[in-house]
Amino acid sequence: MRLYEDIDFTTLTWVKPELDETLRQARIALESFVEDPGDVSQMRYCATYLHQVHGTLRMVELYGAAMVAEEMEQLARKLAEPGEDDRDEAYAVLMRGIVQLPDYLERLQGGHRDIPIVLLPLLNELCEARGEKGLGESALFSPDL
Secondary structure: OOOEOOOOOHHHHHHHHHHHHHHHHHHHHHHHHHHOOOOHHHHHHHHHHHHHHHHHHHHOOOHHHHHHHHHHHHHHHHHHOOOOOOHHHHHHHHHHHHHHHHHHHHHHHOOEOOOHHHHHHHHHHHHHHOOOOOOOHHHHOOOOO
């Protein structure tokens, strides 16, 4: 099995700095919300930044990473609503996603294969933090026929 694939990630190279900056802004908004939960606008900003990341990743056809960004956005939107019970765990999972996604993209940019199944544990944590059922392996299985 080859670690490297003959895929041109030029478009990822073009958008990666902007993705990193947008994720940094999402992290700052999340941290601000954790410090002051009364400022719901910060969590809405976080969700908006994650929406931008999701759209960009879909545009460059990195669907596994886009699914992670979409789940992070949905969790951020849920955290902006009043009455969420286990917020500390949800904050931690969301922060983990914001930190891990750039690392995954960095590996792709370095020439490693896009293997979205490695994102499944993170995806499931994000789903569970929203009170949803986790995904099965088939959700990320897309054979190259």
